[in-house]
Amino acid sequence: MTASSVDIALFAAKVGLVFFVILTLAAYLVFAERRILAWVQDRKGPNRVGPFGLLQPLADLIKLLTKEDFLPSAADKWLFYLAPAMAAIPAIMIFAVIPFGAPLTVAGHAVPLVVADLNIGLLFFLALSSIAVYGVAIGGWASNSKYSLLGGIRGLAQLISYELSMGLSLVPIVMLARSFSLTEIVDAQRTIPFIIYQPLAFIIFLISITAECKRIPFDLPEAEGELVAGFHTEYSGMRFGLFFVGEYINIIVLGGLATTLFLGGWHGPLLPPVIWFTLKTLAFAFFFIWMRGTLPRLRYDQLMHLGWKVLTPLALMNILVTAWWLMLKNHM
Amino acid sequence: MEQTIFYILAAAAVLATVLAITEKHPVHAILFLVTSLFSMATIFYLLMAPLVAAFEVILYAGAIMVLFLFVIMMLDLGHPEKGLAPHWKEWLPAAVLSGISIASLVLVIVSRHAAPAAPAAMPTIREVAVRLFQEHGLAVELISLQLLFALVGALYLGRQAKSGDSK
Numbered sequence: 001m002t003a004s005s006v007d008i009a010l011f012a013a014k015v016g017l018v019f020f021v022i023l024t025l026a027a028y029l030v031f032a033e034r035r036i037l038a039w040v041q042d043r044k045g046p047n048r049v050g051p052f053g054l055l056q057p058l059a060d061l062i063k064l065l066t067k068e069d070f071l072p073s074a075a076d077k078w079l080f081y082l083a084p085a086m087a088a089i090p091a092i093m094i095f096a097v098i099p100f101g102a103p104l105t106v107a108g109h110a111v112p113l114v115v116a117d118l119n120i121g122l123l124f125f126l127a128l129s130s131i132a133v134y135g136v137a138i139g140g141w142a143s144n145s146k147y148s149l150l151g152g153i154r155g156l157a158q159l160i161s162y163e164l165s166m167g168l169s170l171v172p173i174v175m176l177a178r179s180f181s182l183t184e185i186v187d188a189q190r191t192i193p194f195i196i197y198q199p200l201a202f203i204i205f206l207i208s209i210t211a212e213c214k215r216i217p218f219d220l221p222e223a224e225g226e227l228v229a230g231f232h233t234e235y236s237g238m239r240f241g242l243f244f245v246g247e248y249i250n251i252i253v254l255g256g257l258a259t260t261l262f263l264g265g266w267h268g269p270l271l272p273p274v275i276w277f278t279l280k281t282l283a284f285a286f287f288f289i290w291m292r293g294t295l296p297r298l299r300y301d302q303l304m305h306l307g308w309k310v311l312t313p314l315a316l317m318n319i320l321v322t323a324w325w326l327m328l329k330n331h332m
Numbered sequence: 333m334e335q336t337i338f339y340i341l342a343a344a345a346v347l348a349t350v351l352a353i354t355e356k357h358p359v360h361a362i363l364f365l366v367t368s369l370f371s372m373a374t375i376f377y378l379l380m381a382p383l384v385a386a387f388e389v390i391l392y393a394g395a396i397m398v399l400f401l402f403v404i405m406m407l408d409l410g411h412p413e414k415g416l417a418p419h420w421k422e423w424l425p426a427a428v429l430s431g432i433s434i435a436s437l438v439l440v441i442v443s444r445h446a447a448p449a450a451p452a453a454m455p456t457i458r459e460v461a462v463r464l465f466q467e468h469g470l471a472v473e474l475i476s477l478q479l480l481f482a483l484v485g486a487l488y489l490g491r492q493a494k495s496g497d498s499k
Binding site for chain 2: 079134149
C-alpha cells in the first residue's frame with residue numbers, strides 16, 4: 001500500500017471520468033435510439049430541442065426530475081424505492097473491469113485504462129449480471145400490480161435462463177486466453193480477435209446479451225402490448241428514469257464487453273485505442289437499435305425453447321469442440 | 333483499514349442473517365439473506381480468496397436465491413403472517429444441536445487466541461484449478477455425480493406427482 005497522492009488523484013479522476021462518460025453516453029443513446037428508430041420507420045424523430053434535437057436528453061432529464069414521485073397504494077414502500085437502484089448500479093459497476101484503452105503514462109505515473117484489473121474480471125461480470133436480476137424482480141413484485149408482477153416473473157425467468165448460455169459461451173474465451181482477467185484477454189487478441197476462432201460463441205453471446213438487456217426481440221418483461229410496461233408499469237419520474245437509464249447503461253456495458261471478449265478490445269490500426277474501443281462499442285449499440293426496428297417480439301415459449309434447448313446445448317458443444325481442438329493443437 | 337472493513341462486513345452479515353430468520357415475509361427474508369451472502373463474498377475477497385467470493389455471488393446470491401424468489405413469486409404464498417409456529421418439540425432438537433456447534437466454535441476460537449497470519453499472496457486461479465482438478469479430480473467427479481443423482485431424483489419425483497394428477 002504505497003500509493004502516492006498523485007496516484008490516488010489520477011485514480012479518482014479516472015473513476016469520475018468513466019461515470020460521466022457512461023451516464024452521458026447512456027442519455028445520448030436514448031436520443032440516438034429515437035432518431036434511428038424514426039429513420040428506420042421513415043419518420044423524423046425528436047428534432048426540436050437545440051440543433052438536430054441534440055439537447056433532447058437534457059429536456060427529458062428536466063421533465064423526469066420535475067414529475068411527481070408516485071407510490072402505489074399497498075406497494076412495498078422500501079423495496080419499491082430500492083428496486084431502480086438495484087437495477088442500475090450492477091450495470092454500471094460491471095464497467096469497472098473493462099479495459100477501454102492502452103495503458104497511459106501521465107507525469108511518470110502509469111495509468112492503466114481500466115478501473116480495476118481483477119484477476120477474476122470475467123467472473124465479476126457474471127456475478128454482477130446475476131445480481132442485476134433482483135432489480136427487475138423486486139421492482140415488479142413491490143409495485144403490487146398484476147402487470148408488474150407478471151413482468152417481474154418473466155424478467156426473472158428470462159434473465160436466469162440466458163445467463164446460463166451467456167456464461168457457457170464465454171468458457172472457450174477463457175480457454176483460449178488462459179485467463180479470467182479482461183486485460184489479459186485483450187492482450188491475447190493482439191493479432192487475431194477471438195471472433196475468428198469462436199464465431200459460434202460470439203453469436204450465442206450476442207443473442208444472450210440481447211436477452212440480458214431485455215431488448216426486442218427479447219423484451220417480454222416489458223411487452224407494452226400485453227403488460228402495459230411490465231415490471232416498471234407503476235414507476236414515475238426519476239425512478240422510472242433510473243430503470244430506463246439502467247437499461248441503456250447495460251447496452252453500453254455489454255457492448256463494451258462483447259468488444260473486449262470477441263473483437264480484440266481496444267486493439268486496432270491507425271486510430272487511438274480509446275477511439276477504437278468506443279467505435280466498436282457503439283457499433284453494438286447501433287446493432288441493438290437496428291434489431292429493435294427490424295424484428296418482432298418472440299413468444300414466451302419460443303424464448304424459453306431458444307434459451308434452454310438451442311443456445312445452452314450449442315454452447316456446451318462449443319466448449320467440448322474447443323477443448324478437443326486445443327488438446328490436439330498442443331499435442332501436435 | 334482492512335480490519336475495519338472486515339468488522340463492518342461481519343456485523344452486516346450477522347445482522348442480515350438474524351433478520352433473514354426473524355423476518356416473516358419470505359421476499360424480505362430472501363433479500364436479507366442475499367445481503368448476508370454478499371457481505372460474506374466480500375469477506376472472502378478480503379481473505380485473498382477472490383474465486384470463492386465470485387462463486388459465492390454467482391451461485392448463492394445470483395442463482396439459488398433467485399430461484400427461491402422465483403418460486404415464491406410464482407406460488408403466491410398468501411398471508412405469511414399466519415404461518416405455523418413450530419411446536420417446542422420440533423425446534424428443541426435443532427436448538428440443542430446448534431447450541432453444541434456454537435459452543436464448540438467459541439471453544440475453538442478462545443483456545444486459539446493468536447490469529448493466524450493471512451497468506452502473503454493471492455493464489456492465482458490456475459493454482460486453484462490445478463489443486464482442484466488434478467489433486468482432487470476424483471472427489472470433484474464424485475460430487476458432480478452426486479448432484480446429477482439429486483437432479484434425476486428431483487425429476488423423478490416431479491414426474492410421479494404429475495402422472496398422479498392426471499389419473
